[in-house]
Amino acid sequence: MTPNTIKRINWAGGIVTVLTVVIAVIWAFPLYWGIISSLKPENEVVRPYIELWPDTLTFEHYWFALTETQIGTWYINSIVTSLGVTVLTVSTSMFAGYALSQLRFPGRTVLWWLILASFMVPTQVLIINHFVLMANMSLLNSWAGIILPQLIHPVIIIVYKQFFDQVPKDYREAAAMDNASEWNVLFKIYIPMNWGVTTALSIVTFIWAWNAFLWPFLAVTRTEMMTITVGITQVFDAFGVYYARQLSAAVLAGVPVALAYLLFQRRVTQAITLSAGIKG
């Protein structure tokens, strides 16, 4: 290899690197633009030229959203329903994943195939029947009604089974020697050994539930029961045609999940690659 080619490669590499950074900045620019517009007074937002920083920085739209609209209630609805979905999905999947991985019982194979099959079924096609079912159970416009149909996440049980499969058998055998009960094996060995996965899966399940649109949108008609993702786009009179106000509501809806991602970046990345079937 001649020195000349090394130089050429580094030069090309340098361009690619700079280009990547530039594109990343452009990529995220709409996010910046949305946030910055929400901090401008309404008359500045509609100026016919581009201002990358507000002349007058104002939080009035946030104040308006938080005090004059139902956004506080929507926040509570979103938090309660997302936590509900997370706790129920992760715990039931964890227990079932353990049983499928470690125990032998009749029906086990059938159940496993059912889970793998459901992996392919698009839950969107079930909206009609979910709606009828929830209506018959009188659960429309309720937290339970928002939560229940969101509990189909076969991928979580699949990930749990994989992780429980990987725990060395020695632990089990040692526990059996000590006459430890099955419950002890589960709660003292298998679950604590896999806290990392549980954290990662819980964070992404929460994010998925927070971001869910279609089902919460169908399940709720009363504005005070809406989740924030539905409310900010469906209650028109709350914000009117005030761009900065609408954007401030959008920022408020996005902040919790954006923070969750930024704080737990590694865990979120891990859970997402796992959910696609790749070992993170």
Next chain:
Amino acid sequence: MLRNTKKEWLIGYILVAPFVAIYGLIFVYPTIDMFLLSFQDAPLIGAGTYVGVDNYTRLPSDRRFDTAFWNTVYFVVLTVIPGTFVALGIAMGVTRLSGRIQSLVLALFFLPYILPVSVVYRIWDWTMNFQFGIAMHVLDTLGIDRVPVFQTSTWFMPAVAFVTIWWTCGFSVLLFLAGLRAIPQDIYEAASLDNTSGWRTFRHITWPLLWPITALVLTIQLILQLKIFDQVYLFSQGGRPNDNLVMVYYIFQRAFVNNQGGRAAAIAVVLFIMVIIIAALNFQLMRMSERRK
């Protein structure tokens, strides 16, 4: 080691019981119910009458079904392959970086994926706003006429596809990065010793080794985009929903706007079968390529 079989069964059943109960109620029962409903002339809620395959036979001559079907196909074409290549390009760029710069740049690309669709909708509705949107200022500068993108049928699908790629690309980037990391470095070192050009290295080393991931990304994207609803619905508000129908949107319209549960269920079954066929085909393809190795 003696196993207490009866006890093991009991514990197994106790552990799977909550999951099975939820699954039966929310997944198995509604799926069966969907098929049954599709053979009935029924409102959304309330009893229906059995009409055989009527709900299906009227689909081919149904103009809205036609729109919904072809728009879905169009949307898949606009998003799946372009989105996968954009993600691959980004991943190739990000993988060259290291340390803090890498995690920062990755975060910038990934952040949109983490946001709710409503936020994405608000941001792009604002960015592409006909009167005040910053994208329109850019068009002005380039000397191109402004377009009310979400109000015209020609631009609607491409614009929503563009926003969708922007929104969901970060997910595919993560998968590609994991795939790139799994390629052993010494292969590249050998290639650089042989003085192989960057493009040839990509063409003959990276691309073939990355193919399983590329296939995975393509499949996930394909199945995801067939089920598209949220963005199309939100951007259609105040626009022309009937021109912009996609499959799930049409199910929604028949069931919740026209109050025709039976006819909506028939459309749902069609989409269900489309997704299953693609998933099964993909599964076969994967198995065939496994065997070839």
